[in-house]
Amino acid sequence: MKALVSVKRVIDYNVRIQVKPDGSGVVTDGVKHSVNPFDEIAMEEAVRLKEKGKVTEIIAVTVGGAKCEETLRTALAFGADRAVHVKVDEEIQSLTAAQALAAVFKKEGTEIFFLGKQAIDDDAAQTGQMVAALLDLPQATFASKVEIDGGKATVTREVDAGLETLEIDLPAIITTDLRLNEPRYLKLPDIMKAKKKPIEVVSLADLGVTAAAALKRVKVATPPKRSKGVMVKTVDELVTALKGKGLI
């Protein structure tokens, strides 16, 4: 069984975001980028399934500009066997990304697709579900446990009420939550080996995808900042302050 894993290049989660003064976006030049943390979890899950003999080949895929090659190299170092780079230079939005990912899934004849539950830049949390809908396949989002057995997967999902378990037929789409696994640290030999693994570059046109109508970005602004409050010295002072405001 072949597994597909998508990896998105995002601004590193430790970076303090700066909005551009002209409101056209956030500052990305010279800012540290990494693989979306949820996609590392997706990669790790696929690699563990391969180690268990349930998956035979792992293909990593990204949709984006030239710099996304780094992201694919990281995925290859994690253990992907090869990668597909859907190269687009202009901005694309989730549905278009989903169309491209769905096309790659079909073309590769993959049976399981791991995506992150959300990308920490747009925080949209929608791409995996869109891919599943476009392919009319089952989906199990926000997964914290995945078991594959025969043509089925049993997936535990983190939902508002607690933990929900679904049984889905393969092929299927799974999006990963934080507690699914803890991604391994990459070792230098793996990073070196990754440099030699193949990356196939394709365009949206090669995949037969025309970009869907986009949401227009009007402006990006900095949210109002919370002002620093007061430091109290004792519990009594705190209780008095909260009572004074009618909060307790």
Added chain:
Amino acid sequence: MSKILVIGQQAEGKLNSGIAKVVNAAKAIGGEIHVVVFAADGSAAAAQAAAIDGVTKVIQIDRAENDHGLAVIVEPQIVALAKTGYSHVFAAGTTFGKDLLPRVAAKLGVQQVSDIMAVHGATSFDRPIYAGNAILTVEAPAEPCVVATIRLASFQAAGDAAAAAPIEKQTLDVTLPTHTRFVKLEAQKSERPELQSANRVVSGGRALASSENFSIIYSLADKLKAGVGASRAAVDSGYVPNDMQVGQTGKIIAPELYFAIGISGAIQHLAGIKDARTIVAINKDPEAPIFEVADYGLVGDLFTLVPELESKV
């Protein structure tokens, strides 16, 4: 004029408390507002939806397969309904809404607007990006339809209607897939206020160091009639269940009063409490980033301060 379809999320006959907030977001656009309830028997939830101010009609779609609200089951029904002339499809930004609505958007061929935090007009919205550290204003194409989830922490609930809206039972001729089967739901039964609608929330972090120690958080919360939350570190360490996580990738909340106890204040945690009215932080480290955003900060050992606080409120 707009005609807005609100997905009336329900469980066991109870309409989700977020739906009144989604209706309020829809009211900011105006026009007709229909709430649709999918259930095995949706009568109770439909009646609750009909009583929300601003709702002009409730559509009740009863079907055995709707019992567990699976996205793959509900989606084709919404798509069929949306095509009957709706300008907008709105769902709450809950795990249910997030799981479901992108499928609807993809089937209708539109980009989804995720997590609307402000409505400027029928097609103009604000949404948070980068864990709420930037606010993006987007203009969505009006055609064929605007599909969006609503960030519940950003809207007040609509009030009670003077007179209940009409409830219409409908059947939809849609074939449903069988490739996805519900197995079980492990839910924490709790008498405490629900985290996402509680007026007061007390959250504990890694500093609690064990699930036994978390009892001091629960007991302060009970004294204050507060909901209980946690940082990711506390959930990852197994002190509390996952549904208590507050933050960018957990629950986004907006209580009147929030206590962050033994929580450092990582940006991912702060993303979940940006709309809290008053934040109180207790932390032994005077340099902890949580103090940058706290309205009241108290430096010291939580194991002595929290019991003292409990005895004095």
